[in-house]
Amino acid sequence: MTQATDAPPRSRKAPRRSSRKKRVFRVVALVLLALLLIAGGAGWWAYSHLNGNIDSVDLDQAIGVDNRPAKVVAGAQNILVLGSDSRAGANAELDHGDVSGARSDTAMLVHVPEGRKKATAVSIPRDTLVTRPECKDGDGKTVKTANRVMFNSVYSVAGPACVVKTVEQMSGIRVDHFVEVDFAGFKGLVDALGGVNVTIEKPINGGSGGLKLDPGTHRLDGTDSLKFVRTRHGYGDGSDLGRIGLQQEFMMAMLSEIKRQDTFGNPARLYKLADAGTKSLTTDSELGSLKGLSDFAQSMKGVDPDTMETIMLPVAYDKIDRNRVIAAEPQAGQLWEALRNDRTIPASAKKSPATGG
Template sequence: MPHAVDTDHEAATVNAPPKARGSRTRGQRIRRIVAWTLLVLVLLAGGTAWWAYAHLNSNLTSIDLDQELGPDRPEKLATGAKDILVLGSDSRSGANKGLAGGNTGGTARSDTAMVIHIPEGRRSAVAVSIPRDTLVTRPDCTARDGSALPSAKRVMFNSVYTTAGPACVVKTVEHISDVRIDHYVEVDFAGFQDLVDSLGGVTVTIDKTIHDTSSGLDLEAGTHRLDGTESLAFVRTRHGIGDGSDLGRIGLQQQFLLATLDEIKRQDLLGSPAKAYRIADSATRSLTTDSGLGSLVKLGDFGRSLKGLDPGNLRTVMLPVAYDKVDPNRVVAAEPQASRLWKAIREDTGIPRSVLESTTSD
């Protein structure tokens, strides 16, 4: 009877021996495999992210300015503005050997120096270039070998890095400007070249043809997409422009800084994690910073504070200088323009027109 059949089937189902422990249906096995696969992928992704973070973080080199310089420094700006000393270092050794001409004796120099002033609000900035041939008074410092280095007058600015290293450069800038340097960023030549290549090049436009056998730069007037090697020659060239001194080169360096910032902003790095990582890897390998920026977290926090800063709102100016009357191959700060410039930076006010219009004087 149908009822009996149904009863027998129900009884058979209820009284069936239990499945061996661990035995699962095909659907359960598939779901378990998918779940474990997803878990492994998450763990791998997390591990990769951690590895990437650890790798990039380990690329950074930092110095503790507060410990190196002590308490005898200019006061911090009460306005919340920030001042950053950016150096381009020319070690002429190791990976830098033979880059863009020059001797390769192994000495280290600060080939490029800019004080970047970022007012409160972080929506504009002023980059003040200090000519490397400027004669300055170097304050008491500690030499690279750890010995005491007494104060000295009429020292060429870029020799301070060679003799005593980055902390003494910061101290020297603070001494001549009375501006508190909040952060220090150093980019070495080899790292600079890799950074430009990781960006896929940087576009610049020049009004006059540049031929410089020393740096290897050979560009006709017009617009050019420069790779890392060409970019390095571009920021180092001086014999092919102006009077052949460091003063003409500064204009190219400032132009290239703006072009690089614009290139970074233009690229969709969020849409290309792999490219973003390559750029970050190149950038961090080339950097030495103060301890306040000495980690990815600190760099990231500082970078986010600048998200409102457009490259178009970065004004570039050279420290007003005059040719030295004793040594015409050197320059000295031109007064009163130089003092007016540093005063404007200290007080977080607009740069006077007399400073913006001045370059060199006889």
């Protein structure tokens, strides 16, 4: 259920389109960091149970060692982060249209240079047309290569390992780790917190998910939080950009709630949150345990998500289908080469013809 509060709407300027697109990737990184810290902090308690919550994928086995790019800079780390949206079962009521299965709604390749004091996140637009390589799906069946497929469809057709293989093929960069954060997993996390306050400046008028909220501040339970982050047609102009804004709003509000409740000072609540949070994670096999997550979080503690440089993969509108984009060259090639070799990204590699940037 939703509950209106007496808190006044926050005063803020409308963000620029480019800033809003960039912030969502910082938000996903922040949520990932929060889950890692929750899992690591609770590792001393009920280790076996929490360990069993985490799904993992052996990338070398799924992709094949010989089919992967070589590591160029030993000390650097490349992490593929997916914000996935389950579109079946518990999420059938959400505002996503008539699409079944799951898709990777948010994808970014996070490059952490040697020394691990900063990070660069390259966002890959979900409508980018790519060549999907031959892959094995979750059942071990071969999925044949296909040209000109939408990037976010790779996940639903062939699973997360194939997304990793696709990114490695298009970038030439070895992906060291893979982390998937499922939006559906946040339902239990929100309920464990007792709800999350969100503030909106425009009304939400229902859409397929049926959520209706007036402008102002509302406290959402887990069920309505899921509807909130998936709202599209009932908010603003009905675009994905508006939905991204709502997802940002919710995720930042959830992090604020975790901090406000002093979660790490309350063992019972910490376990409850860790139980819910780890259920929303799928990782590569090296990170597929509380120890793996905790060690990884410790190794990355010098990286501040707020200072992360966010870059959108340079893209241009496809000449055949203007509703899709393709990687723009030579910019994309320059970007991938700089990251492969742990070098400063040239300004020319950050310009995207599709956005005029």
